Amino acid sequence: MAEGAAGHAGSPRRFVPPPRAAVDPAVFDHPLFARVRAFRDLLSGDRWPTVAELDARLALRGRRLVEQDAALLADGLHYETRIAQGRIATRAASWHDLFNALVWACHPQLKHALNRRQCLHVATMPTGQRNRAQAALTQFDETGVIVCVQDDALIAAWDAHDWPMLFAPPHWQAGRITIAAVFGHALMEQALLPGRLLVGKCVVVRGDDEGACIETVARAIEQGATVTDPLQLRPLPLAGIPGWHPQQDATFHGNADYFRPLRQGRLYPPPLLPR
Known part of the structure; x- marks a missing residue:
């Protein structure tokens, strides 16, 4: 529960949540x-x-x-x-x-x-x-998302920050990519204000059973096999997920401040494999 996690595109300042009475249920x-x-x-x-x-x-x-x-x-x-x-x-x-x-x-x-x-x-x-491992563990604790992916083409699209391909609705509707868990509690806090452009820091598992994917991530963390460096965590602009933001029109993915291009030299680890 380290304080001050970001997770919001372009906003390094500490998030101030709304008063409880101001939150629409x-x-x-x-x-x-x-x-x-x-x-x-x-x-x-x-x-x-x-x-x-x-x-x-x-x-x-x-x-x-x-x-x-x-x-x-x-x-x-x-x-x-x-x-x-x-x-x-x-x-x-x-x-x-x-x-x-x-x-x-x-x-x-x-x-x-x-x-x-x-x-x-x-x-x-x-x-x-x-150390860097502690920073990674904190980032995942605050803004973590576990994603199940079945399609190698979607992993390749994510590797390249090909956001239109990754967020194409048919992939999500067919279950080729699913959110197993939004784990980060700072993401939940920031989502109290609807419409914010939030970014999850993800661990990805190759599979379709969400429960098994979550267990795989927990076991890998326990063994020190993942979340050992912040650069291992894949950014996922959550507003791009079909149905997760009200303004997903034809120009939505053109916002390069949010749907950021791949930084030169940035590489992501392959998905974890369930046992």
């Missing part, structure tokens, strides 16, 4: 929120659930949500180390931390894998310093 109908929709009652309405209420509702196995206050932070522990000891520091009345808690409930295997890898690096790095 209809925003949660967007496919980006599909995995957390079972907790819609926690997302709608003027009243924030307290951290204690959220902890009781989610009942995370082996972890507790604890309110982040001065008394908690006085232990001096690193955020990830505290999680490994069973406590997830959670700010009250925070969209960011609410979505983080919901992702813990929906994808515990992924969250545990990320935490274990982070703790391995925390133990070897000087205080206040992070």
Whole structure:
């Protein structure tokens, strides 16, 4: 849950979410929120659930949500180390931390894998310093998306940033490429404002079973076989997915500030293969 993840094209400034009362509940109908929709009652309405209420509702196995206050932070522990000891520091009345808690409930295997890898690096790095693997793990935690792809031609199009080919509706309608999970809780927070041009940082799996793809990514992270460098993560302009943005007209993919051309020399790893 590192702070300040970007994920929005052309906007390096920290995102300020809208007040809870200003969020239209209809925003949660967007496919980006599909995995957390079972907790819609926690997302709608003027009243924030307290951290204690959220902890009781989610009942995370082996972890507790604890309110982040001065008394908690006085232990001096690193955020990830505290999680490994069973406590997830959670700010009250925070969209960011609410979505983080919901992702813990929906994808515990992924969250545990990320935490274990982070703790391995925390133990070897000087205080206040992070290596590239930690940066990659944080980016995936904040803005991660898991994508299942069955068609090699679509991988080639993504490799080349051929966005019109990648986002052609027939590929998505036929299931040749699917979103297995929007994992990043910062993406969910930013999607509270409809129409934003969000960019997911993706791990790709060759397959069509979304559950198996998610398990493959969790296992690969656990083994240190993926998300070890930020450059491994494929950018995906999420507004290009058919039906994910209201303005997908004939000129939409011409916005080069969002649908960016491939940077010279940029290479992506091949998709993971499920076992």
